[in-house]
Each structure stands twice: as structure tokens, then as C-alpha cells.
Amino acid sequence: MADPISTPLKDARARLKEATELLGCDPGMYAVLSNAARELTVSIPLRRDDDSVEVLTGYRVQHSVARGPAKGGLRYSPHVNLDEVRALAMWMTWKCALLDVPYGGAKGGVTIDPRAHSERELERVTRRYTSAIMPIIGPETDIPAPDVGTNEQTMAWMMDTYSMNKGYSIPAVVTGKPISIGGSLGRATSTSEGVVHVALAALRDNGLDPAKSTAAVQGFGKVGRGAAQFAFEAGLKVVGISDEFGGLFNPNGIDIAKLGEHVDKTGSVVGFKGAEPIDGHDLLEMDVDLLIPAAVEGVIHEQNAPRIKAKLIVEGANGPTTPAADKILEARGCVIVPDILANAGGVIVSYFEWVQGNQAYWWGKDEVESKLEERMLGAWAKVHDFAKSKKLSLRGAATVLAVQRVVEAHEIRGLYP
Numbered sequence: 001m002a003d004p005i006s007t008p009l010k011d012a013r014a015r016l017k018e019a020t021e022l023l024g025c026d027p028g029m030y031a032v033l034s035n036a037a038r039e040l041t042v043s044i045p046l047r048r049d050d051d052s053v054e055v056l057t058g059y060r061v062q063h064s065v066a067r068g069p070a071k072g073g074l075r076y077s078p079h080v081n082l083d084e085v086r087a088l089a090m091w092m093t094w095k096c097a098l099l100d101v102p103y104g105g106a107k108g109g110v111t112i113d114p115r116a117h118s119e120r121e122l123e124r125v126t127r128r129y130t131s132a133i134m135p136i137i138g139p140e141t142d143i144p145a146p147d148v149g150t151n152e153q154t155m156a157w158m159m160d161t162y163s164m165n166k167g168y169s170i171p172a173v174v175t176g177k178p179i180s181i182g183g184s185l186g187r188a189t190s191t192s193e194g195v196v197h198v199a200l201a202a203l204r205d206n207g208l209d210p211a212k213s214t215a216a217v218q219g220f221g222k223v224g225r226g227a228a229q230f231a232f233e234a235g236l237k238v239v240g241i242s243d244e245f246g247g248l249f250n251p252n253g254i255d256i257a258k259l260g261e262h263v264d265k266t267g268s269v270v271g272f273k274g275a276e277p278i279d280g281h282d283l284l285e286m287d288v289d290l291l292i293p294a295a296v297e298g299v300i301h302e303q304n305a306p307r308i309k310a311k312l313i314v315e316g317a318n319g320p321t322t323p324a325a326d327k328i329l330e331a332r333g334c335v336i337v338p339d340i341l342a343n344a345g346g347v348i349v350s351y352f353e354w355v356q357g358n359q360a361y362w363w364g365k366d367e368v369e370s371k372l373e374e375r376m377l378g379a380w381a382k383v384h385d386f387a388k389s390k391k392l393s394l395r396g397a398a399t400v401l402a403v404q405r406v407v408e409a410h411e412i413r414g415l416y417p
Contacts, residue, residue, distance in 0.1 A: 008087035008297045008319050015323065016090070018396065019403040029407060036086055037104075038062040042132035044110065046125055049118055056112050056125060060133045062142055063089035063105040066409040069140055070106035071096060071347060073147025074129075074154065076122075080109035084297075091318055092347070094402035095340040099379050101351045104406075106142050108133070114149045126154050130161040137162070139172035139358065145350050146176040146222070148296070152188070156181060172357035175350035184353035186368035187346075191316070192226025193369065194345020197376040199227075199290055199314040200234055202337050205384060206312060213289040216240030216310070218280075220269055223316045223343065224294035225260065232256040236290065241269055242283040244295070248275035249286070284308060293320035300325045308334065315339035330393055338395040340402060341383055348375050 013034050020030045044056040059082055062070040072092040075085075085107045092105030110129055114122055136142055146155055155174040159181065162173045171182030179185065186193075203210050215236045217228040220243040232238050237253040245268040248254060254275050262272045270277065284291065284300060287309040293299055294316030300308065305325035313329070314337040315321065321329070321336060329336060349372055356362050387397035 007083060009083040009090075011298075011319060011323055012087040012090045015395070015399050016403065019399040020407075022392075022396070022400050023404055023407065025407060029410065032410065033064070033090075033403070033406065036061045036063045036089060037065055038136060039082070039086070040133055040136055041082065042129065044125055044128050044132065046121060046128070048121055056110055058108070058110040058129045058132065059085045060108040060136060060142070061085045061089040061106060062136065063107075064093040064406060065104040065141075066406055066413060067097060067104055068102035069104065070142040071101075071103035071145070071350065072106035072108065072142075073145045074108040074110075074150050074158075075147040076110050076112050076114045076125075076149030076154075078111060078113040080111045085109045087297075088318055091340055093406060094399060095344045095347055097405040098340050098383070098398055098402040099344045099348055099375060100405070101347060103143075103347070103351065106144075107147075108144055112149075119153075122154070123157050126157040127161045130158045131165070134162060134165060137173065139170060139354070143172070143350070143354055144174050145346070148221075152176055152178045152183065155183075172354050175353040175357075176346075177353070182353075182357050182362075184349055184356055184368060185363070185365040186372065187349045187353055189226045189230075190349035190368075190372055191223050191343050191346035192230055193372060194348065194376045195223065195227045195292060195294070195314055195316045195342050196230040196234060197345070197373050198337055198342050198380050199231065199292065199312070201377055201380045202312055202314060202335065202384075203290060206335055208289055208311065211235040213237070214239050215290040215292065216283050216286045216288045217292045217294055217316075218242050218283050218299065218320075219293070219295035219317065220259075220263060221295070224292070225256075225263070227292050227294055227316050228254075229256045229260070231290075231292075239288060240278070240283045240286045241275070242278075242280040243269045244280070246270040247278040247280040247283045248272055249278045249283075250275035286310070290314065292316045296320070298322055300329075302328065305329055310334065313337065314342045316343050318343065326393070326395060336393065336395060337380075338398045341379055341394070341398045344379070345372055345376060348372055 088107035096103040177183035285307045291310035297319035300321040302324040305328040
């Protein structure tokens with residue numbers, strides 16, 4: 001359970017407030033940056049396979065376009081609401097600025113449980129949603145990508161819907177597409193790879209040898225599964241894994257490839273014979289060197305933070321640690337690599353895909369992965385050094401650096417009219 005008084009939007013605004021105060025910004029700049037530039041709420045009537053009609057709600061929020069087109073994922077979840085989308089869009093702004101990607105932040109969502117709908121129904125939802133938000137998206141205005149509950153097929157439907165309405169194919173309107181219609185090599189695993197690049201650097205810079213370190217990963221979806229596999233391949237002993245249905249523990253390490261085969265067959269980590277079952281919530285409190293929360297926001301909070309034993313937390317999910325938990329963990333010396341740095345690999349390779357789509361010229365996988373590693377390690381070094389020089393936490397340093405770039409863009413452009 002998350003803090004009852006904590007919400008993603010409150011957390012995002014609290015961290016923005018701290019950054020603007022450190023930068024000496026006036027209250028007007030905070031007011032501008034704490035609100036989205038544009039928000040759209042749409043109604044999505046869905047004719048279900050049994051001919052009944054269900055009406056869903058969708059959102060698209062563009063937090064900032066000061067540094068370039070808006071960029072951000074599309075989430076399908078029964079828990080999606082406007083404030084969550086606002087927070088996620090704001091985090092995307094900081095992520096793009098921190099990694100010096102020429103985008104602003106956006107996010108989209110539909111309040112739907114994708115597991116309760118057929119693929120044909122999800123296609124109808126996606127096409128209707130795309131049609132409804134079409135006035136505010138485009139390759140030069142706002143470029144969606146996959147997120148929780150969506151995938152490359154969702155992006156293919158979005159691209160096709162947008163292109164059919166424009167009369168010609170426009171691959172750059174979305175990223176995270178299938179390779180066959182303009183997707184980029186390396187995009188599917190880019191967030192996970194970025195998390196592990198930063199985790200390995202953070203372990204070394206904090207005096208820990210990855211080959212002698214233990215890790216636990218919360219979440220075995222788009223980010224967590226890849227992060228666990230890359231960590232395993234890098235020599236870390238992954239002793240704990242969990243998903244929404246339960247958790248696993250093996251002090252000798254879990255074979256991630258075999259676990260992946262089990263999940264492909266059963267849909268969950270539960271029942272895997274290569275580890276002991278544990279309660280999923282207990283995974284966060286394991287005594288490990290590295291903890292990667294890679295599920296949803298708000299899972300590390302004031303109630304469980306005192307029991308978390310990991311020396312290093314690398315945030316694979318967006319907003320998994322609340323501000324109250326941050327203070328508790330930092331007070332006892334836990335190092336937290338913030339989401340706007342740790343999970344930025346996805347937006348970096350999305351940017352690469354967008355560039356390739358605009359040029360109609362595609363790069364090889366080695367080139368994509370090399371450029372991704374260079375960007376991630378460069379950003380880590382900059383945040384790490386800035387945090388040490390200014391005596392800030394990594395989150396404080398990352399947020400200040402990101403907000404500073406966005407503030408500079410606003411100030412240089414001026415206030416219209």
C-alpha cells in the first residue's frame with residue numbers, strides 16, 4: 001500500500017518545488033512548470049465482441065513543449081486517471097531534458113483493463129482513441145510510445161489510424177513500432193538496458209563489485225524482465241523476482257532465462273520450480289546490494305522504507321519512491337538512482353527511432369546499443385559529479401539539472417504574447 005497522502009502528482013510537484021527553490025526561480029516559473037501546457041480528455045465508445053457498448057475515458061497530457069515536440073507513452077490500465085497522467089507527463093519532461101533529448105514531456109492513458117478485452121476490442125479502443133486525440137499528436141507535435149498495458153502492436157494501430165487519416169504513411173508519428181513498419185532495432189529492450197548500464201556504474205562508483213553483488217527486481221514486465229536478464233548476464237546474482245501475482249527467492253541466484261520460459265507458458269512467475277515462493281511485497285525488503293523497482297509508482301513509501309535493506313536502489317519504474325521514503329532511505333545511507341535517469345533508455349532509443357523515421361534511414365543494432373550506452377553513462381557521470389559537488393542526493397541533482405534546462409528554454413523563448 002502506498003502512502004495515503006501521497007499521489008504521483010503531489011510527489012512530482014513537491015520535487016519540482018525543491019528544484020525551483022534551489023535554482024532561485026520565481027514563483028511564476030514554478031506555477032508554469034507545475035501545470036501542463038495542454039490536456040485532452042476524450043470519451044471512447046467501444047462496441048464489444050458481444051455487441052454491447054462500453055464507454056471508456058482516455059487522456060493525453062502535454063506537460064511542456066519548450067524544448068521540442070512532446071514525447072511520452074500510452075498506458076492502458078484500470079487505475080489510469082488524469083492526475084497520474086499529469087505526473088507521468090511532467091516526469092517525461094525532466095527525463096528528456098536530463099538526457100538532452102530535444103523533446104518535452106507527454107503521457108497518455110485509457111482507463112481500461114486490457115486483460116479483460118479481446119485483441120479485436122483493444123484494436124477498436126486504440127483506433128478510436130487515436131482518432132480522438134489526432135488534433136494534438138503528430139511527428140512534429142507529440143509522439144506516443146508504448147507503456148504499461150500497451151505494446152508495439154498498439155503503436156502499429158496508432159500509426160495506421162493516423163496515416164490513413166492523413167492519406168500517406170507517417171512512421172514517425174509513434175515510436176516503439178514493429179521493425180517491419182519503421183521501428184528501431186534495440187527499442188524493445190532499451191529501457192531495461194539503460195537501467196542496467198546505470199546500475200553497474202552506480203555499483204562500481206559506490207565500491208561494489210557487480211560480480212560479487214546480489215540483486216532483486218520487482219516486476220517482470222517490459223522493464224523488469226529485461227533488467228533481470230541483463231543483470232544476470234552482467235554477472236550479478238539475481239536472488240529475488242516478483243510480479244503482481246507473487247514473488248520468488250533463491251539465495252544461489254535465479255536462472256532468468258528459465259524463469260522467462262516459465263512466464264511465457266503460465267503468465268506469471270508463480271510456480272517456478274527454480275526458487276522458493278515469497279510474498280511479492282517482501283521482495284522490496286530483501287537484504288540485497290541492488291534493488292530495481294520496475295513495476296508501478298509509489299511502491300516504496302513511508303511505511304515500508306524503514307525495512308528496506310538494499311544498499312542501492314535503481315528506479316526502473318516511474319515514481320516508485322515517494323518523497324517521504326526518499327528522506328528515510330537517504331538518512332540511512334541508501335543510494336537511490338532516480339527514474340528520470342535510470343529508466344531513460346526507452347526515450348533515448350525512441351528518439352533514435354524518430355530520427356531514423358524522419359530520415360527513412362535505419363541504423364544497425366550495434367550502433368543503436370552503442371549510442372544508448374554512451375548517452376546513459378554520460379548522464380550518470382554528470383549527475384553523479386553534480387550531486388557530489390553540490391552535496392545533493394542523486395535525485396536532487398538530476399531534477400535540478402533537468403529543470404534548469406527547461407527553465408532556460410522558457411526564459412530564452414519568453415512568455416507569449
